[in-house]
Amino acid sequence: MGRLWQGGRAPAGDQGMHMITFDDVSKRYPDGTVAVDGLTLHAPTGEITVLVGPSGCGKTTSLRMVNRMVDATGGRILLDGVDVRTVDPPTLRRGIGYVIQQAGLFPHRKIVDNVATVPYLLGWDRKRARARAMELLERVGLDAGLAGRYPFQLSGGQQQRVGVARALAADPPVLLMDEPFSAVDPIVRASLQDELLRLQSELNKTIVFVTHDIDEAIKLGDRVAVLRVGGRLAQLASPAELLAEPADDFVREFLGRDRGIRRLSFVPGDGLRLRTDLTVPVSAEAASVRGTAEPWLAVVDGEGRPLGWVAREDLPDSGTLAGVPAAPYGAFVRERDSLRSALDAALLSPSGNALAVDGAGRVEGVVTRDELDAALARAAGGARG
């Protein structure tokens, strides 16, 4: 479910605007621990840069150096061209949204006032701040009825949404997110991730997102920075590049298993060749299609929606196809889904073929096993490089 081909936004190279720049940044804590060592990294404007790596590799430290909750002991961090060390911390922080794992909501304030925290700090009047908070609650998909509750009256997922709304309240250009979704169950996490991508497509914030979950990194990141313990950058790349060409064994191991299959998520499915001669309407006479050379035919209803596959040998001598039991099918949305979805769809059908549908679920055509085979070969070829 990557996004690179959806928005058509190319991963920015080094020529784009960089909202946040780490310039040879190091952090040595007073006890001698070197948490970050010579980190150089650009977080391009309007993109999600994910910092990922094993526990203790300096992700949180790196993030906190941006808003000066931790001060770097070496190098500089530039925010929109300005060295953060020259800005007074409270002022700096009011211009940077920050979301953490446990949401960090104020237990003694109602949801609406939690969201309005930074506007209050900035001196907005109460009415305007609250109106803004209500707007944001809606934006993150929360019911207005929750506004008057206290945080403990919300589920973990709802609290996390409030945390995101609060970070966005004063419309900061930059969001820092430190494992914001790792404390909720996988289903809620997936929906929060989708929500973040949806929000980001509307808001285009510059986001630095920390996680130790490589799948989350690949799903959310425009660019992914893999850090190794000691806070050294192992690789910085787009998710597709990362999966295709891990820089070294550490990254390869960190990416985990099924790297090849996962990489297919980043190969668009819209280049697949379709066959339109394998589709028959359910109203067709069985006899009229019995002569086909194909072992399987896709049956569609009056509006072109898929009903399933019928085998040639099951076709009766008379009557329409409505009387023929249809075998299960798999479908993918051609203009949106990846080669991985197409492969998955094929594996769900006894015919081994995938149905390509449009956004409304109408069959556009069939991707045969042969065509998938060729596409997989092309994808594998792209991995050499």
Place this chain on the structure above:
Amino acid sequence: MGEEPLVRWDWIGRNWPEILELAADNLVMALVPVAVALLAALPLGLAGARWRWFYQPTVGVVNVVYSLPSLAVFIVLIPVTGLATRTTVMVPLVFYAMAVLIPAVVDGLASVPDHVRQSAVAMGFTPLRRLLGVELPIAVPVVLAGLRVATVSSISLVSVGALVGRGGLGYLFIDGWQRQFPTPIIAGIVLVVLLAGLADLLLVLAQRWLTPWSAARVAARAQARPAAGERKGAA
């Protein structure tokens, strides 16, 4: 049977104005020290929460004073503050209340979850604003719990002052005991319990009003399930 009744209501009726006066005196001598102790405990507790090295010695000193028998403290104080004065009685009470309130303030501040404090910092609170707007409000339930204990025990501790001639309702105990006459003793006990109960009730109400979020939380825990069910709903 012609025996002496346990409570002689006519005595209470006749001495009502004096009894009320003693109750008022008792209340003042109990509450002023608690108020003073609270004012002292706030900065000391804040300092103790911030600097661990400061906390232990402070609590140590206060606890030592707390452990001294009150009579001994009175004897030391009398040359300075006088016999049978309010001050003599109130000074040890200040320490007793502090012994409860300083830890309450420190515990209250420690009850602020770390992620809440961190997120306040991250949103750009200045330290003072964070203290006043986030940390102290969240500490309130724990501080108020300490305040309830301090207030109730202060109200009953005042009676010890009767030994040095100024004990509020405690005077009724001495009086009844000396005359082998139970009515004042019983009236005194009932009134002390009543005053303490009333003060406690007021503090509970204050807590409801000051921290609706924590009161609601307790209520929600008591009711448990039904509230959780309607979470999803909403028009």
